Each structure stands twice: as structure tokens, then as C-alpha cells.
Amino acid sequence: MKNLKAVILAAGEGTRMRSKKPKVLHEVLNKPMIDYVIDTAKGCGAEKVCVVVGHKADEVKAAIQKDGVVFALQAKQKGTGHAVKMAGSFLEADQDILILYGDTPLIQGKTLEKLVEKHRQQNFGATVVSAVLENPEGYGRIIRDAGGDFLKIVEHKDASHQERCIKEINTGIYIFKGADLISSLARLDNHNVQGEYYLPDCLELILKAGGKVGAVTAEDDKEFFGVNSRVQLAEATKIMQERINHFHMENGVTIVDPQNTYIDSQVKIGMDTVILPGCVLEGKTEIGEDCKIGPNSRLTDMFLGNGVAFQTSTGIESEIGDNTTVGPFAYIRPNCKIGQNVKVGDFVEVKNSTVGDGTKIPHLAYIGDTDAGKKVNFGCGSIMVNYDGEKKHRTVVEDNVFVGCNVNLVAPVTVKAGAYIAAGSTITKDVPEDVLAVARARQQVIEGWKKKKMKKES
Structure with missing residues (x-):
């Protein structure tokens, strides 16, 4: 939508969170609450966003790394109207201004789009989103006239007993014509119990000046759920999860x-794709079709092709090709590219490595800083020894290599295509193509050794 800006209020301390972290930076499913609000504002067409910061302002600003976002400082919190005043240089008379809150992560773009559309259709100077709650305790009440038109908003602390019986509440979400917002803010006062500048009073000022004000009742009041405590953070997370x-x-x-x-x-x-119980899928993870994930798997910034089975394992910042199986109890660490039809079995760790198509790493192996080719077989206990105590080195294992059980490949080393490494070997030099490499002591049988040992002990 054109001619639309958003102001997000995020200056509060959030004392009920009992945290060193600013309230708006607490996360819902690994994403700060403020990021949800910014993304929603932009998603509904806000061309620019101003975040009003206050408590730990530098920390909040540093955490928001998004284009098109500017900041205004509310050094002392004197109410919502005062907060919007601090963004005064951001406001423009010919723009519509959305007012949102950094602690309401559940707001959805489609709801804001409907709000903007109705606001413009009805030519309102301001429009507020209301909701009907069974328990409206603590919320400002929407007061309507006999014809059902908006009259004013009364804060809970200033409301009479009769007004407190009203169940239609102010969600705190508004849209203003820029000119009406600017003029009403200039006339706003703090003659109330709290001695604060209330943004809802701007609506009454617009009416008194001959403007029109509307109230749109939300279909789902959960969207405007504000997070002020750890308990409410868990509740918001549950709603977002669902x-x-x-x-x-x-x-x-x-x-x-x-x-x-x-x-x-x-x-x-x-x-x-089937997601089994206990899975945590994080970040920018992408999972293809016909996959089976879990149970109890964690994927963070992973890319999985089609037909992947990922069982009871962890994967971080890596790629896995089609029809590959991982787990159980495998660990895919960052910067791995694992090909198609690969088997990464139980208690296998892969780190900073490429693994070619058709390769098998069935169990109890460490593949670190390695470039493994196609159709390699890593036997049980295969270890890529990549660290010399000071630096990491790479291992190259070319196509069709067979690595026996309990083999150490000490990097930097290259095993050429088709070679076999005998079980129990420690390889420190390059291995040519199509040979058998054995690097272990020859087996000896010492006759009579046990009798001599027993005689000595007696």
C-alpha cells in the first residue's frame, strides 16, 4: 500500500519480565518479538518503519538489522502519546500512520490490511482496532454513542464502575491520517490520574476538531495479545506454534x-513430508517433499532435498541431498554438503565436509574437514584426524575407496580412487589408486607367554 508508514512503540522496560534483556528482544520461536511486528508492518505495505526506543535503546537498535527502519528515542516514558511525539520528525501529513507495539508479536498482516482499507474507505481521521473480551480487566474501554459510533476511549484506571463493565476494549492498534495525528499530538495534555500523555486521547481531539473516528472490531483478539511476563511469553509462543x-x-x-x-x-x-514428535525446526531451514523427520530431531538453517530420512539427530547450517538417511544420533555440524543416497548412521559426526553420492558412513565415525567422493565406505570407527594441535588440515578420500574399521586418516592426506585401507591402520601418507594400504604392526603369537606370566606373579 502506498502512503503508509508505521510507528512501533518499544521503549518500555518490561519489569515483569524480570530480565536483563529488553522486553521486545525476548523471542517467540527463536525470533525477537519486535521482528515479528516490523515484518508484519512491512508485509502490509508500510514503506518505512520508525521504532521508538527507550530502555536499553542501544541494545534494541543493535539487535534490529532491517532495511527501512529508523529510530526515535523516548528517554523518559511518559505515556503512549508522548512516545509517538518523540517520532514527530518521522510523521508526514500526507501519509497514513500505523501505530503498533513491539510486544504484540501475534499481529497478522491481513488484519492490518483490512484496517487500512476500511480506514481509507470511510475517510476516517483515525481508526482504532477493538476486541470484545470476557475479562477486560486492565484494558482501556471503547465508549460508543447511542448510535454505536465511536465516542472515546477511557483508560481502565480512569474509568467509572459503569465504564468498567464494558467488554469492548482498545487493543492499542491505530491508524491515523498523518495530518490529524500531528495536529492532535500538538494539543495533547496529561490531565489524568497517571499524569501521562495518552495516545487514545488523540481520537477524542480529532472528533472535537470535526474529524471522523472509527473502531473496527477484531475477529481474533489473540492477535493483539501483549507480552508483559514470561508466562505471557509462553502463551504467545504456544499460539504462534499452533x-x-x-x-x-x-x-x-x-x-x-x-x-x-x-x-x-x-x-x-x-x-x-512427515514430522514426527519432538522435532525443532529453526531458522531458514528448508525441507523437500516426501521426507521423514524425527522423532526428536533438531534442524537449524538446514537444506534437505526430497525423500530424506532424518531420525533423532541434529543438523546445523548444512545441505543434504535427495534420498539420504541420517541417524539415529548423528550430528551434522556447519558447512557440510552431503550428497544423494548417502547413509550417515548412528553416532556419526560430520563437520565442514563434502560427502559424495552413494557414500556410506554407517556408525561411530568422525568425518571432519574432509572431501569424500562417491561410493566411499567408511567402516565403523573411521576417524579423520584433522587437528595437529595448532591448525586444522583437510583429508581427501576419492571415489570408491574402502576404509576399514578403526582407521585413522591423519590430515593432510589423500586416499586416491579405488584404494582399500586395512582395518586398524593409521595412515599418515598419501595412498595411490587401487592399492591396499596397511599401517599397523604385524600380529605376533608368543607361545607359553601366559604360563610365564602366572609363574612370575606367584
Whole structure:
């Protein structure tokens, strides 16, 4: 949408969080609350966003790394109206201004789009989003006239007994015509119990000046749920979890136990993939079609092709090709590129390595700083010895190599195509093509050794 800006209020200390971290930086499914609000504002068409900071302002500003975001400082918190005043240089008379809050991560773009559309259709000077709650305790109340039109908002602390019985509340989400907001802020006072400048009073000022004010009742009051404590943070996380899981299930993903599956907002999952219980999918993870993930697996910034089975394992910042199996109890560390039809079995760790198509690493192995070719077989206990105490070195294992059990390849070393490494060998020099390399002491049998030992001990 054109001619739309957003102001996000994020200056509060959030004492009920009992945290050293600013409230708006607390995370819902690994994403700071303020990021959800900024992304939603931009998603509904806000061309520029101003975040009003206060408590630990530098920390909040440093954490927000997004284009098109500017900041205003509210050094002393004197109410929501005062906070918007601090963004005065950002406001423009010919722009519509959305007012949002950094601690309401559940707000959705489609809701804001409807708000903007109705605000413009009705030519309102200001429009507030309301909600009807069974327990409106603590919220400002929407006061309407006999015809049902908006009259004013009364804060809970200033409300009479009769006004407190009203269940329609102010969610705190507004849109203003820029000119009306600027003029009403200039006339705003703090003649109330708290001695603060209330933004809702701007609506009454606009009415008194002959403008029009509307109230749009939200279909889902959960979207405007504000997070002020760790308990509420958990509640918001649960709502977001249900929302995201529902989205994926509607798009063809089977989630066996949605209550026990945690998926970040940026994760992408292909059709007919199955997510088993206990999985955590984080960051920018992308999972293809027909995969089976879990149970109890964690994927962070991973890319998985189609038909991947990833069982009871952890993967971080790596790629896995089609029809590869991982786990159980495997660990894929950052910067790995694992090919198609690969087997990474139980208690295998892969780090900073490439693994070619068809390679098998069935169990109890460490593949670190390695370039492994196609159809390599790593026997049980294969270890790529990559660290000399000062520097890391790489190992190269070319196509069709057979690495026997309990083999150490001491980097830097290259094993050429088709070579065999005998079980128990420690390889410190390059191995040519199509040979058998043996690097271990020859077996000896010492006759009578046990009798001599027993006689000596007696």
C-alpha cells in the first residue's frame, strides 16, 4: 500500500519480565518479538518503519538489522502519546500512520490490511482496532454513542464502575491520517490520574476538531495479545506454534503431534513430508517433499532435498541431498554438503565436509574437514584426524575407496580412487589408486607367554 508508514512503540522496560534483556528482544520461536511486528508492518505495505526506543535503546537498535527502519528515542516514558511525539520528525501529513507495539508479536498482516482499507474507505481521521473480551480487566474501554459510533476511549484506571463493565476494549492498534495525528499530538495534555500523555486521547481531539473516528472490531483478539511476563511469553509462543503448524498441515505436511513440534516462522516444508514428535525446526531451514523427520530431531538453517530420512539427530547450517538417511544420533555440524543416497548412521559426526553420492558412513565415525567422493565406505570407527594441535588440515578420500574399521586418516592426506585401507591402520601418507594400504604392526603369537606370566606373579 502506498502512503503508509508505521510507528512501533518499544521503549518500555518490561519489569515483569524480570530480565536483563529488553522486553521486545525476548523471542517467540527463536525470533525477537519486535521482528515479528516490523515484518508484519512491512508485509502490509508500510514503506518505512520508525521504532521508538527507550530502555536499553542501544541494545534494541543493535539487535534490529532491517532495511527501512529508523529510530526515535523516548528517554523518559511518559505515556503512549508522548512516545509517538518523540517520532514527530518521522510523521508526514500526507501519509497514513500505523501505530503498533513491539510486544504484540501475534499481529497478522491481513488484519492490518483490512484496517487500512476500511480506514481509507470511510475517510476516517483515525481508526482504532477493538476486541470484545470476557475479562477486560486492565484494558482501556471503547465508549460508543447511542448510535454505536465511536465516542472515546477511557483508560481502565480512569474509568467509572459503569465504564468498567464494558467488554469492548482498545487493543492499542491505530491508524491515523498523518495530518490529524500531528495536529492532535500538538494539543495533547496529561490531565489524568497517571499524569501521562495518552495516545487514545488523540481520537477524542480529532472528533472535537470535526474529524471522523472509527473502531473496527477484531475477529481474533489473540492477535493483539501483549507480552508483559514470561508466562505471557509462553502463551504467545504456544499460539504462534499452533498457527505455524496449522499453516504447514494445510499445505500438505503431516505433523503427527502438533503440540510437541516447534517450527520457526521462516521454515519451508514440502508436500507429503512427515514430522514426527519432538522435532525443532529453526531458522531458514528448508525441507523437500516426501521426507521423514524425527522423532526428536533438531534442524537449524538446514537444506534437505526430497525423500530424506532424518531420525533423532541434529543438523546445523548444512545441505543434504535427495534420498539420504541420517541417524539415529548423528550430528551434522556447519558447512557440510552431503550428497544423494548417502547413509550417515548412528553416532556419526560430520563437520565442514563434502560427502559424495552413494557414500556410506554407517556408525561411530568422525568425518571432519574432509572431501569424500562417491561410493566411499567408511567402516565403523573411521576417524579423520584433522587437528595437529595448532591448525586444522583437510583429508581427501576419492571415489570408491574402502576404509576399514578403526582407521585413522591423519590430515593432510589423500586416499586416491579405488584404494582399500586395512582395518586398524593409521595412515599418515598419501595412498595411490587401487592399492591396499596397511599401517599397523604385524600380529605376533608368543607361545607359553601366559604360563610365564602366572609363574612370575606367584
